[in-house]
Amino acid sequence: MLLALAAALAVQTTLAGLSHGGATLVNLVLVAVVYVGLAFGPVMGLFAGSVGGLVQDALAGGIIGIGGFSKTLVGFLVGVLGAQFIVAQPLPRFVMFVGATIVHELCFQALVAMAETRGIRLQYSALLTQAVINGVIGIVAFQLVEVGPGLLQRRRARGASVSRRRY
Amino acid sequence: MLDIRQRTGYLFLSVMLGHLILISAQVQSRAGVPVLESVTFGVFSRVQGATASLVGSARGGWDNYVDLRDVRAENEALQKQLGDLEVAMQQQRALASEAERLRELLKLQKITTLPTLAAEVIAGNPIPGMQTVTIDRGTADGVLPNMAVIAPKGIVGRIVGPVASNAARVQLLIDRDAAIGAQAERSRSGGMVIGDDADRPLRMDLVSNLADVQQGDAIVASGVDGIYPKGFAVGTVESSAAGTRLHRVITVRPAVDFSSIEQVLVVMVPARGATPFEKPAAPGGSGK
Numbered sequence: 001m002l003l004a005l006a007a008a009l010a011v012q013t014t015l016a017g018l019s020h021g022g023a024t025l026v027n028l029v030l031v032a033v034v035y036v037g038l039a040f041g042p043v044m045g046l047f048a049g050s051v052g053g054l055v056q057d058a059l060a061g062g063i064i065g066i067g068g069f070s071k072t073l074v075g076f077l078v079g080v081l082g083a084q085f086i087v088a089q090p091l092p093r094f095v096m097f098v099g100a101t102i103v104h105e106l107c108f109q110a111l112v113a114m115a116e117t118r119g120i121r122l123q124y125s126a127l128l129t130q131a132v133i134n135g136v137i138g139i140v141a142f143q144l145v146e147v148g149p150g151l152l153q154r155r156r157a158r159g160a161s162v163s164r165r166r167y
Numbered sequence: 168m169l170d171i172r173q174r175t176g177y178l179f180l181s182v183m184l185g186h187l188i189l190i191s192a193q194v195q196s197r198a199g200v201p202v203l204e205s206v207t208f209g210v211f212s213r214v215q216g217a218t219a220s221l222v223g224s225a226r227g228g229w230d231n232y233v234d235l236r237d238v239r240a241e242n243e244a245l246q247k248q249l250g251d252l253e254v255a256m257q258q259q260r261a262l263a264s265e266a267e268r269l270r271e272l273l274k275l276q277k278i279t280t281l282p283t284l285a286a287e288v289i290a291g292n293p294i295p296g297m298q299t300v301t302i303d304r305g306t307a308d309g310v311l312p313n314m315a316v317i318a319p320k321g322i323v324g325r326i327v328g329p330v331a332s333n334a335a336r337v338q339l340l341i342d343r344d345a346a347i348g349a350q351a352e353r354s355r356s357g358g359m360v361i362g363d364d365a366d367r368p369l370r371m372d373l374v375s376n377l378a379d380v381q382q383g384d385a386i387v388a389s390g391v392d393g394i395y396p397k398g399f400a401v402g403t404v405e406s407s408a409a410g411t412r413l414h415r416v417i418t419v420r421p422a423v424d425f426s427s428i429e430q431v432l433v434v435m436v437p438a439r440g441a442t443p444f445e446k447p448a449a450p451g452g453s454g455k
Contacts, residue, residue: 042175050182065189072186076179115194 005052008032009059025126026133027101029056033075034100034134035141038087042079049075063115070107074100090139097135102127265429271319272430281396283317283432284308289334298342298362298425299324304433305333313394313438316431321400321422322347322388323431325438335433340401341368341425348391349401354379357389360401360419368425369402371417376409386419393439 008028029052037045053068060067078100087093105127113120191202269285276283290301304310312328316337324339338345345362349371356378358371374380384404390397402419410416 043178046179046182050186063190063193065186065193069183069186069190072179072182111190115190 002051004032004036005029005048005055009052009055012056025130026137027104027130028137029053030071030074030101030104031097031134031138031141033071034078034097034138035145037075037078038082038093038096038142039145040079041083042076045075045079045082046072047075049073063112066108066111066115069111070104073107074104077103090142093142094135094139097138098131101131101134105130268430272432275317275319276432282435284310284435286316286335286431286433288337288428288431298339298345299327300337300339300428302335302337302431302433303333305331305335307332309435310335310433311437314436315395315399315434315438317396317399317434318423318428318431320424321402322395323423323425323428325394326433337431339425340421340423346392347395347401348389349386350389351378351380351404352385352387353381354384356380357391358414358417360386369419369421371404371419372414374415374417376413376415378415380404380407380415380417382407396434396436 008031012026012028033045033049033052036048049071050068053071054064056071057064057067078096081087081096085092087096105122109120109122191206194202272285276285284304286302286304288300289303302316310326310330312326312330314326316323316325322340324337324342324345326335327338330336340347340360340362342362347360348357349360350357351374356374358374358378360369360371362368363370371380371386382404384407386401386404388395388397388399388401400422402421405418405420407415407417
C-alpha cells in the first residue's frame with residue numbers, strides 16, 4: 001500500500017503536470033487510494049486515503065486536511081462498496097473509479113469553498129475528463145497487478161524448461 | 168467486544184474528525200481567529216459557565232446557611248470597629264478644623280507688624296452676663312493687663328486683671344462694660360463702640376447726627392484709647408439713624424464670631440498710659 005502511494009505521489013508530482021483549463025487531468029494518488037480500497041477493504045482504503053491525501057496536501061501547499069478528508073471518505077466508501085458488491089470485472093471497476101473521482105472532487109471543492117467562504121467552482125468538462133482517465137489508469141493498474149505476476153512466473157517456467165532440454 | 172463493523176465505523180469517524188480538526192486549525196473565521204480556536208472557546212465557555220454557576224450555588228448555600236457560626240461575633244466586632252473609626256474620624260475632623268484656624272492665625276501674625284503671642288481659649292465666662300474668656304497665657308509669657316486681644320477677623324477684647332502666671336482673662340468686646348474708640352473707615356467719623364446686652368451686641372455712641380455713617384460701613388479701631396491697635400476691624404454698621412438729641416443711633420455687628428473663638432493673638436504692646444503691671448517681688452527681694 002505504501003509503495004503504491006509513494007509511486008503515485010512521485011509520478012503525480014513529476015509527470016502529471018498536464019493542465020486543462022487550470023485543472024489536472026489525472027489524480028494518481030486517488031487512483032491508488034481507490035485501488036487499495038477495492039483490493040484490501042475499507043480500513044486500508046481509509047488509511048490510504050488519509051495518508052495519501054495529507055501528503056498530497058502538504059506537497060501542494062494549501063490547507064492540509066482537505067485532500068485527506070476527501071480521499072479518506074472515498075477510500076472508505078470504495079472499500080465498503082467493494083466488500084458489498086462483486087467488483088472483479090473491468091467495467092464495474094471503471095465505474096468505481098469514475099464515481100470515486102466525482103465524489104472526491106465534489107467533496108474537495110465543497111471544503112475549499114467553506115474554508116475560503118466562497119461558492120463551489122466546478123469545471124465539469126475537466127472533471128469528466130479526469131474521471132475517465134482515472135478509470136482507465138485504474139483498470140490498467142488492476143490488470144498489471146493481477147496478470148503481471150502470473151506472466152512473470154510463466155516466463156520463468158518457460159526459461160527453465162528450455163535450459164533443461166539443452167542439457 | 169465491538170463488532171468489526173462498529174469498529175470500522177468508529178475508526179472512520181475518528182479519522183474524519185481528525186481531518187476536520189486539522190482543517191479548522193488552519194482556516195480563519197471572519198473575526199481572524201482560527202475556527203478551531205473559536206469553536207473550542209465557544210463550547211468550553213458554556214461548560215465553564217455552567218460549572219461556575221454550579222460551584223457558585225454550592226458555595227452560596229454553604230456560606231449563607233451552613234457557615235454562619237461566627238457571623239454574630241464577627242458582626243459585633245465590626246460594629247465596634249465601625250464605632251471606633253467614627254470616633255477617630257471625628258477627631259481627625261476636629262484636628263483639621265483647628266489646623267485651618269491656626270493657619271489663619273499664623274497668616275495674621277505674619278501680616279501684622281505688632282508683636283503678638285498666640286493663645287488658646289481654655290474656658291468660657293463662668294458668670295452669666297459677663298462676656299469673658301480665659302486664655303492659656305499669663306505673666307510667665309509677658310502678658311499684662313489691658314493688652315489687646317485680636318483674631319483674624321478683628322478685635323476680640325482686652326486682658327483684664329489679675330493675670331496669673333499661665334492664664335489670663337479676656338474681656339470680650341461684647342461685654343456691657345467694654346468700650347473701644349472707633350471710627351467709620353469710610354468717613355472717618357469717630358465715636359465709641361460699647362458692648363450691649365441686646366440682640367445687637369454692639370452700639371456706637373458719640374457720633375454726631377451730622378456725621379456720615381451709613382449701613383454697611385466698616386467700623387475700625389481709632390487707637391485713641393491707647394489699648395486697641397488702630398485700624399483693626401471692629402464690625403459693620405447694621406443700622407444708622409439720626410437720634411433725638413445730638414448723636415446718631417448706630418448698631419454694629421461685630422466682625423468676630425464670639426460664639427466660636429478658640430485661638431487668639433495677644434498684642435504684646437502694653438496699653439499706652441496704662442499702669443504697668445508690677446510683677447510680684449521675689450522672696451527676700453524688693454519689688455519695683
